[in-house]
Amino acid sequence: MNEQSTSTGTPLVKRGLAEMLKGGVIMDVVNPEQAKIAEDAGAVAVMALERVPADIRVDGGVARMSDPEMIEGIQEICTIPVMAKARIGHFVEAQILESLGVDYVDESEVLTPADETHHIDKWAFKVPFVCGATNLGEALRRISEGACMIRSKGEAGTGDVVQAVRHLRTITGDIKKLTQADAPELFEWAKQLQAPLPLVQEIAQTGQLPVPLFCAGGLATPADAALAMQLGADAVFVGSGIFKSADPAPRARAIVEATTNYNDPAILAKVSRGLGAPMTGIGMDELGDLKFEDRGW
Amino acid sequence: MTVGVLALQGAFQAHIDKLNELGAEAVEVKRPEHLEGVDALVMPGGESTTMSMLLESSELFDPIAERIDDGMAVFGTCAGLILLATDIEDGRPDQRSFGRLDIAVQRNGYGRQVESFETDIATTVTDESVHAVFIRAPKIVRLGSDVEVLAEARGDAVLVRSGNALGAGFHPELSKSTAIHRLFLDSVYN
Numbered sequence: 001m002n003e004q005s006t007s008t009g010t011p012l013v014k015r016g017l018a019e020m021l022k023g024g025v026i027m028d029v030v031n032p033e034q035a036k037i038a039e040d041a042g043a044v045a046v047m048a049l050e051r052v053p054a055d056i057r058v059d060g061g062v063a064r065m066s067d068p069e070m071i072e073g074i075q076e077i078c079t080i081p082v083m084a085k086a087r088i089g090h091f092v093e094a095q096i097l098e099s100l101g102v103d104y105v106d107e108s109e110v111l112t113p114a115d116e117t118h119h120i121d122k123w124a125f126k127v128p129f130v131c132g133a134t135n136l137g138e139a140l141r142r143i144s145e146g147a148c149m150i151r152s153k154g155e156a157g158t159g160d161v162v163q164a165v166r167h168l169r170t171i172t173g174d175i176k177k178l179t180q181a182d183a184p185e186l187f188e189w190a191k192q193l194q195a196p197l198p199l200v201q202e203i204a205q206t207g208q209l210p211v212p213l214f215c216a217g218g219l220a221t222p223a224d225a226a227l228a229m230q231l232g233a234d235a236v237f238v239g240s241g242i243f244k245s246a247d248p249a250p251r252a253r254a255i256v257e258a259t260t261n262y263n264d265p266a267i268l269a270k271v272s273r274g275l276g277a278p279m280t281g282i283g284m285d286e287l288g289d290l291k292f293e294d295r296g297w
Numbered sequence: 298m299t300v301g302v303l304a305l306q307g308a309f310q311a312h313i314d315k316l317n318e319l320g321a322e323a324v325e326v327k328r329p330e331h332l333e334g335v336d337a338l339v340m341p342g343g344e345s346t347t348m349s350m351l352l353e354s355s356e357l358f359d360p361i362a363e364r365i366d367d368g369m370a371v372f373g374t375c376a377g378l379i380l381l382a383t384d385i386e387d388g389r390p391d392q393r394s395f396g397r398l399d400i401a402v403q404r405n406g407y408g409r410q411v412e413s414f415e416t417d418i419a420t421t422v423t424d425e426s427v428h429a430v431f432i433r434a435p436k437i438v439r440l441g442s443d444v445e446v447l448a449e450a451r452g453d454a455v456l457v458r459s460g461n462a463l464g465a466g467f468h469p470e471l472s473k474s475t476a477i478h479r480l481f482l483d484s485v486y487n
Binding site: 023 | 304305306307308309310311327342343344346347350351354355375376387388389404405408409410411412413414415416430431432433450451468471472
């Protein structure tokens with residue numbers, strides 16, 4: 001058979017993995033034991049990190065990329081994709097993660113930013129990137145830098161879903177408005193959003209982002225996951241919400257079931273039963289000054 | 298004629314869009330009652346371990362197996378191919394499959410995501426070249442004698458057929474090519 005050359009690291013290949021994660025739950029894990037629990041519970045991927053956001057919040061100090069040894073320990077035990085976080089703008093951490101063969105890099109506001117002006121040039125990598133966003137303009141700037149998946153930032157480590165809801169609604173609400181705008185209004189939208197005009201025009205046509213939109217930041221219960229899905233998320237990240245709860249394995253499993261059956265209240269009621277205490281959490285109004293969502297430009 | 302697309306997790310919407318583009322009615326299958334009125338079934342890409350677990354908890358596994366036994370045409374891509382294979386290498390011990398294609402597959406057989414690739418392939422079923430996207434794809438490492446190879450890439454079988462089951466290691470739903478979905482729909486119409 002006549003065969004042509006093969007290409008790796010293309011936009012289609014990078015976005016393709018995000019397509020495969022749709023309808024699934026990506027879980028934060030800090031060691032191989034938790035990774036095993038996550039995979040057993042039906043996670044579609046794990047995020048390998050040294051401390052979950054709730055602990056980063058409590059500990060303070062500088063939060064950086066995880067130790068490669070720890071990431072490799074999780075890669076060895078998992079058959080599902082393994083993601084890891086790099087600091088905003090820290091392209092060398094991203095280079096290291098790519099060389100480890102992680103399946104997705106999260107350029108994450110949960111870690112302490114390394115650059116106060118520039119995000120990573122994500123087109124320069126074969127490994128795909130996910131980035132957080134609080135609004136459509138931020139999402140489009142990240143996509144123009146090469147992000148292959150956008151997630152709401154929410155407010156990680158709080159167990160409070162309110163910011164994730166705000167960010168999702170802001171992004172999807174503005175997309176709806178774009179589809180109603182005429183050509184001169186789209187020029188103005190591009191200025192307001194501080195985003196490239198061709199991307200704004202494309203979204204006005206298609207009514208959706210050119211990459212999948214996932215929800216992250218503060219999800220703690222099966223109902224939270226279903227809420228995100230009903231609000232238009234393609235999949236969910238659950239960070240501290242699983243392993244900071246009283247009984248992680250059944251909660252993880254229940255959140256997986258809820259993400260698939262997000263439109264079925266009877267199933268949601270069934271899987272929400274008897275899960276023990278969720279993470280205690282911190283309400284947004286008692287949070288103080290450390291807001292991860294303000295990081296990123 | 299209605300094609301069901303298993304919608305427990307993964308790239309099911311891309312399959313629905315592709316089937317609609319070809320004029321077929323496509324519906325999501327999440328629960329046993331959704332199988333009623335479905336003439337064929339697509340199993341999409343995604344995480345096969347997640348889908349295997351959700352097939353059990355949704356009580357879909359046995360009804361789907363019965364329908365395939367009754368002759369329903371079924372098409373699996375990537376994770377869907379794994380769900381149709383008789384043997385899964387590097388799978389989880391509790392991972393179930395329908396075993397309708399007598400092949401052994403190695404999960405993530407081409408490596409991690411940075412090794413994922415796209416390429417044009419030739420097939421025995423159409424003259425046109427098919428653009429094939431492989432995402433952490435399963436590799437077919439053993440072929441049963443009754444399994445027909447319809448396309449190869451990098452020296453491995455990547456599109457196979459046996460009886461009413463069609464399987465692809467790649468993602469025809471992610472590229473502009475429609476040839477593979479047309480091949481499946483032809484088998485349903487005839």
